[in-house]
Amino acid sequence: MTEPTLERRRVGQTILEVTTLGLGGASLAGNYTAVPAEQARATVAHALKSGINYVDTAPHYGFGRSEHLVGDALREQRGGVVLSTKVGRLLKPVHGQDWPRDEWIDPLPFREVFDYSYDGVMRSFEDSLQRLGLEKIDILYVHDIGTATHGIEGNKPLWEQLKTGGYKALRELRDGGLVSAIGLGVNEWEVLMDAFTLGDWDVFLLAGRYTLLEQTALHPFMSTCLERGASVVVGGPFNSGILVGGSTFNYAKAPDAIIARVRAIEAVCQDFGVPLPAAALQFPLTHPAVCNVLPGPRSPTELDGILDWWRLEIPPELWSALADQGLLAPGTLTRA
Template sequence: MTARTFEKRRVGQTALEVTTLGLGGASLAGIFSAVPADQARATVHHALDAGINYVDTAPQYGLGRSEHLVGDVLRERRIDAVLSTKVGRLLAPVVDGQQDKGAWVDPLPFNQVYDYSYDGVMRSFEDSLQRLGLASVDIVYVHDIGVATHGVEGNRPLWKQLETGGYKALRELRDGGVIKAIGLGVNEWEVLMDAFALGDWDVFLLAGRYTLLEQTSLDPFMTTCIKRGASVVVGGPFNSGILVGGDKFNYAKAPEAIVAKVKAIDAVCQEFGVPLPAAALQFPLTHPAVCNVLPGPRSPAELDGILDWWDVSIPGELWTTLAAKGLLAPGTPIPGGTA
């Protein structure tokens, strides 16, 4: 296939530049339904062939499976891709077959152990390099810290680990030139405001909170990113599938109010002859803090569908009409002004 020429945006104040479309590695590891290994690897190859230069993975995804699969392709291709993985979970071998698979259909034989301490971060990083079979990665995110994952009380000691040791480990890796950027990868923007109090970060992977459907992170989080020189990678641009014709929102059945709002947004898209998924995919990039949108296709065919949506030309009037109808949060940056 012919590679596209994607726009590239700078990651924070680093020298890294990523294509505005990336490849998320969670679905490839078989969440909710199985993905054959050859299909997963073919999807990564297809993304690189298309001109996408940013791939994200994590130890959690398939309990090691995603990192293995992504590493297989990047070792073979020896291509100049930007790669991110995550810390905060160590993988422990399953004892007596007692595995918590979570939503992973065919994970590797490990259970996850949360550890955001100095030693935990360093161990997690080194383990990821082993699973990837690579000598380096570019970006390391602290994964799923916050009350959404751990609850209020459960998060307190884990945040203390990050505050007293984990952040120091990340700074040592970055400032020593071992990695190029640090951040957090989460589903809630509030914890990212707490992270700003710990020090400086380069980039945040935020899933689901700055999308065509929901802009709850707009202020104070996104505005603070601009002030602090940090970038945002938008994960979950389809809000768990509701914006591509599914019935899930935030990994659960969508409530009626969400379904109604999606119908209203879709009506505007139809007015301009734009497929709703195309608008959803391209919307986050209207914000100057956003450097990348990160969908998670499960196959080369799904990726082709995403690329088709990516190629749709969207008139500025679509965004201004959404804003006029109150379907975008006040202050949302859109071409030609704000909502």
């Protein structure tokens, strides 16, 4: 049986086109939950077989583990796949000593050093190519710059690195054809507005800030993307799990107000016979700046569940009903 063809959308003003559903590589690296290597590789292979053509990874994910696993799978089927990874963290070997493992289960033996400078970006790009074992990276994101990760004072020197050198490196890589698109991958939209002051970008990976539960990025960020011709990849469509039956929001226990809002959204979804996770997955695509939604399944079985939600036809009236009940931000844009 032939799999249904997934819709594709253009990335910014580039020649890249991505399927509207992608595969995130953080969970595959053992993000809080162990994922055997063969299972991770099988998940990537299953995504490609199912018609997904966009895969995202990063040096941070498992301290290189995700890039190795994604590369293993893509070396078997690279043609037509759009691959993104990230810069901003260099990996240094720990030489047998103990090291902070953060949220990763069984990461590779490296520690991270933040570096957004010209040399840091170039080194990170070359290191990623080696870990992936591939000749090309299509999209290169600046990873986790901003106050959410580094604090107000800690971010200042790192932003200066990006401003005075890192952005130049990214432009050189894109202008030289070594990558096809550049952007930022973060959890806060405010820093993306700052990024627009540095120059032009093709695409932003924004996690958690434009979802069925939260549309804080709507104005001015999403509207500016339309004006500047930049696309948005929406990461974290389930807001850390709260929209798929979990109790976590923004990587922490969900407060009562968030739980109440989720229940209200779910009640409207039930009126239309739509599972909440299906609505959460498909909602971001109602905005014309969004080119892709990026969940992070841990196995082929989890991916099959996501594909079932993805293929479910959702009546446009559902979004109108949510808006009428004040459960979507005023002015939320929808595609005709």
